[in-house]
Amino acid sequence: MNFQHKHILGIEHLSAEELTFILDTADSFKEINTRDIKKVPTLRGKTIVNLFFEASTRTRTSFEVAGKRLSADTINISASGSSVVKGETLEDTAKNIEAMHPDIIVMRHNASGACRYLAERLDCSVVNAGDGMHEHPSQALLDAFTIRQHKGKIAGLTVAIVGDITHSRVVRSNIYCLSRLGAKVRLAGPGTMLPPGIEKLGCEVHRNLEDAIRDADVVMMLRIQRERQGAPLIPSVREYSRYFGLNEDKLKLAKKDAIVMHPGPINRGVELSTAVADGPQNVILDQVENGVAVRMALLYLVAGGEQLQND
Amino acid sequence: MSGQPIEILDSTGIKRALTRIAHEILERNRGTEDLVLVGIRTGGDYLAAELQKKIAEIEGVMVPLGTIDITMYRDDLGTRGNLTVGKTDIRFPLGEKQVVLVDDVLFTGRTIRAAMDALVDLGRPRTIQLAILIDRGHRELPIRPDYIGRNLPTSRGEQIEVEFDEHDVPQSVSLIK
Numbered sequence: 154m155n156f157q158h159k160h161i162l163g164i165e166h167l168s169a170e171e172l173t174f175i176l177d178t179a180d181s182f183k184e185i186n187t188r189d190i191k192k193v194p195t196l197r198g199k200t201i202v203n204l205f206f207e208a209s210t211r212t213r214t215s216f217e218v219a220g221k222r223l224s225a226d227t228i229n230i231s232a233s234g235s236s237v238v239k240g241e242t243l244e245d246t247a248k249n250i251e252a253m254h255p256d257i258i259v260m261r262h263n264a265s266g267a268c269r270y271l272a273e274r275l276d277c278s279v280v281n282a283g284d285g286m287h288e289h290p291s292q293a294l295l296d297a298f299t300i301r302q303h304k305g306k307i308a309g310l311t312v313a314i315v316g317d318i319t320h321s322r323v324v325r326s327n328i329y330c331l332s333r334l335g336a337k338v339r340l341a342g343p344g345t346m347l348p349p350g351i352e353k354l355g356c357e358v359h360r361n362l363e364d365a366i367r368d369a370d371v372v373m374m375l376r377i378q379r380e381r382q383g384a385p386l387i388p389s390v391r392e393y394s395r396y397f398g399l400n401e402d403k404l405k406l407a408k409k410d411a412i413v414m415h416p417g418p419i420n421r422g423v424e425l426s427t428a429v430a431d432g433p434q435n436v437i438l439d440q441v442e443n444g445v446a447v448r449m450a451l452l453y454l455v456a457g458g459e460q461l462q463n464d
Numbered sequence: 465m466s467g468q469p470i471e472i473l474d475s476t477g478i479k480r481a482l483t484r485i486a487h488e489i490l491e492r493n494r495g496t497e498d499l500v501l502v503g504i505r506t507g508g509d510y511l512a513a514e515l516q517k518k519i520a521e522i523e524g525v526m527v528p529l530g531t532i533d534i535t536m537y538r539d540d541l542g543t544r545g546n547l548t549v550g551k552t553d554i555r556f557p558l559g560e561k562q563v564v565l566v567d568d569v570l571f572t573g574r575t576i577r578a579a580m581d582a583l584v585d586l587g588r589p590r591t592i593q594l595a596i597l598i599d600r601g602h603r604e605l606p607i608r609p610d611y612i613g614r615n616l617p618t619s620r621g622e623q624i625e626v627e628f629d630e631h632d633v634p635q636s637v638s639l640i641k
Contacts, residue, residue, distance in 0.1 A: 154548075174548075177548075178548070178549050180551070181533065181535075181549040181550055181551045181552075182536075182549065184551060184552055184553075185536075188585070188586065189586075189587075190585050190586070192585070193536040193537065193582075193585065194536070194537060194581070195535075195536040195537070195541060223536075450549075453536075453549065456541070457541060457547075
């Protein structure tokens with residue numbers, strides 16, 4: 154198939170066929186990460202700027218490693234070390250970076266829609282590495298890739314996602330991605346963390362963790378994002394953990410061979426008990442490993458897609 | 465516009481060519497020691513599998529067989545749009561091996577250049593040899609095959625098509641004008 158997207162701004166605008174194509178491409182790139190010489194010349198001469206306005210370890214490192222393994226030059230800019238602290242606007246910062254002719258800008262920003270805003274104003278490709286409460290497409294793709302790796306398929310599976318649904322961009326991308334690929338998505342969280350109308354995206358909404366994870370094939374736990382909340386939405390972390398934290402007893406409600414996922418970073422003892430976080434059903438480090446292959450695929454595909462549009 | 469395909473080789477002709485190439489490979493390498501076959505996806509991998517069978521019939525030894533995908537090493541990425549990246553599957557070390565690279569049609573030589581770059585990223589073979597079913601000329605790089613099924617002078621605009629059946633066994637080679 155012909156993948157013709159210059160930017161990756163979200164999962165919302167990708168078809169099931171395109172999502173599968175990205176996962177298949179990632180599958181081919183995965184092998185490189187196990188070689189002695191972990192580098193191919195595919196994106197030689199391309200420049201990728203990682204523009205991160207929010208803290209990130211996994212995603213930024215993963216994009217950087219992915220770019221480097223494809224022989225692109227990757228440059229990291231974080232808000233704290235940039236002119237943003239001197240009062241420069243997002244557009245000015247981006248225009249200045251673009252004047253140095255990067256091919257791809259990978260951006261994380263705390264404002265929903267910031268990536269689209271840039272994509273409409275710049276000539277280079279923009280890849281969303283998480284924008285506010287909107288989307289986090291590469292995370293959803295690596296989640297889907299990990300599920301496919303462990304379960305052999307995605308269609309027909311039941312995936313429970315538990316936690317702060319309102320503030321999670323990972324959830325929105327995952328709902329689009331998994332439901333488009335044929336999985337049944339169930340959500341659960343405290344009432345204050347469940348946005349009204351979310352069921353319109355095609356998922357079931359539950360008020361307690363037990364109902365959501367019963368007989369599920371995949372249990373995805375989310376982090377309580379203290380940095381994204383204004384007024385407190387839960388009485389206390391302890392109470393949250395008691396009702397919505399996953400421990401070994403509750404996990405028994407899910408299918409015997411269910412896998413436990415988490416986008417990281419984990420708050421141990423809050424959403425995941427240490428026994429579950431380190432237990433045999435967790436695939437959290439597989440998610441991180443697969444993230445590199447998935448991001449290699451995304452960078453490869455937008456680098457080619459850009460040329461297509463210019464032809 | 466493409467015209468009627470003209471059959472150059474039928475399945476018997478292909479078999480004979482591969483049998484001869486198998487003998488030549490064994491003669492040149494004095495048997496199967498350190499010998500490995502690597503087929504270039506897609507087409508070359510099927511032919512490499514056929515060569516592996518032929519060599520087994522002659523010497524009674526299954527030499528290691530791998531496949532290589534060269535998309536990541538192409539020099540025309542971007543000008544061709546997005547090409548599907550296939551899997552490279554070589555489950556043996558290449559260091560100090562006699563590697564026979566196998567492809568169906570040799571044309572500009574750019575695929576072979578990319579395949580050699582891909583191979584040396586995986587290890588340091590003692591030699592890399594090249595086996596080709598059809599050599600159609602028009603080289604753009606200094607690359608010469610060691611084993612040739614058939615030399616076929618063509619014009620640049622013509623196409624060569626190698627057809628395989630559902631078991632990946634080569635059936636015919638045709639020229640499309």
